[in-house]
Amino acid sequence: MRVLVVEDNEILSRNLVKYLIARDIFTEVSLDWEEWYRKAISNYYDVLVLDINLPWMNWYEICKQIREKEKDISIIMLTSMWTNDDIVTGLDAWADDYVVKPFEYTELLARMNAITRRKMANRSNTLIKIWDIMLDLKQVEVRKAWKIIKMSTLEYDLFKYLAQNRWVALSRQKIYENVWGEFDIDFMFSKTIDVYIWYLRKKLWKELIETRKGFWFLIR
Numbered sequence: 001m002r003v004l005v006v007e008d009n010e011i012l013s014r015n016l017v018k019y020l021i022a023r024d025i026f027t028e029v030s031l032d033w034e035e036w037y038r039k040a041i042s043n044y045y046d047v048l049v050l051d052i053n054l055p056w057m058n059w060y061e062i063c064k065q066i067r068e069k070e071k072d073i074s075i076i077m078l079t080s081m082w083t084n085d086d087i088v089t090g091l092d093a094w095a096d097d098y099v100v101k102p103f104e105y106t107e108l109l110a111r112m113n114a115i116t117r118r119k120m121a122n123r124s125n126t127l128i129k130i131w132d133i134m135l136d137l138k139q140v141e142v143r144k145a146w147k148i149i150k151m152s153t154l155e156y157d158l159f160k161y162l163a164q165n166r167w168v169a170l171s172r173q174k175i176y177e178n179v180w181g182e183f184d185i186d187f188m189f190s191k192t193i194d195v196y197i198w199y200l201r202k203k204l205w206k207e208l209i210e211t212r213k214g215f216w217f218l219i220r
Contacts, residue, residue: 001116002044002146003027006036007051007078016049019105033057041069044146046119047112050095051078067094072139074115076108128163130219133204135163142204149203154179158196162209162219169216193217 003025007013013029020027030036033056040048048066052059063075075095096115099108128135134143142149142159151159157179162170172193180192197209197217210218 001025001046001112003047003049003112004036004039004045004073005029005049006031006054007049008054009051016105016108020109023109025109037062037065040066040073045073046116047074047076049076049078049108049112053079063094072119074112074119076111076115078103128166130163130166130208131205133208135160144204151203154196155199155203158193159200159204162200162217166219169212169218172215172217175217 003020005013005016005027007016007029008031017027017029028039030039031054039045050059050063059077066073066075074097076097076099077095078099078101080101097111099111126136126138128137132145134146136143137160140156142151142156158175161175161178175193197211201208208219210220212218
């Protein structure tokens with residue numbers, strides 16, 4: 001889990017970060033508006049812990065902007081406000097949860113874990129993980145060690161087909177039919193598929209795709 005904390009109480013933020021890092025959770029703090037907003041929409045963090053009482057921002061609009069960009073970061077709001085109207089307003093801004101100050105760090109961590117588990121369960125059909133490589137079918141992107149890997153449409157389609165059929169030895173004919181959408185004998189014996197396999201190995205991992213007798217390919 002990767003967590004971004006936006007909290008202007010220096011003591012609270014420092015102690016919270018220390019608590020999470022001690023539990024092997026990657027955690028960063030930011031109060032610079034441009035910096036933390038850019039980080040929040042980067043797809044790098046799983047959870048945003050946001051103090052909604054910061055005087056220099058409209059947290060309601062910011063939450064909406066993050067959601068409108070269809071970013072999948074979970075948002076937990078921290079606040080000293082606790083009326084039903086406050087809670088409804090926060091959840092209407094598409095926040096995932098609402099924690100009232102003062103709070104126990106154990107409670108916040110439990111809520112973060114619960115949200116992350118639910119989100120991963122909902123996304124299980126749209127994510128394919130192979131070692132440190134993540135294929136996100138919903139976002140149409142590939143990440144390696146959380147870094148987005150730039151790919152052409154054909155590279156992405158080829159990797160998706162191989163990943164969706166992991167452990168299956170796929171023939172050149174099957175690959176051409178499902179990725180290129182056409183097949184003829186001359187195309188089968190061309191070097192086109194070999195070139196794209198080389199691209200994927202170079203961008204992701206050289207031993208990712210295994211070649212069987214020159215005509216079959218699979219991802220273990």
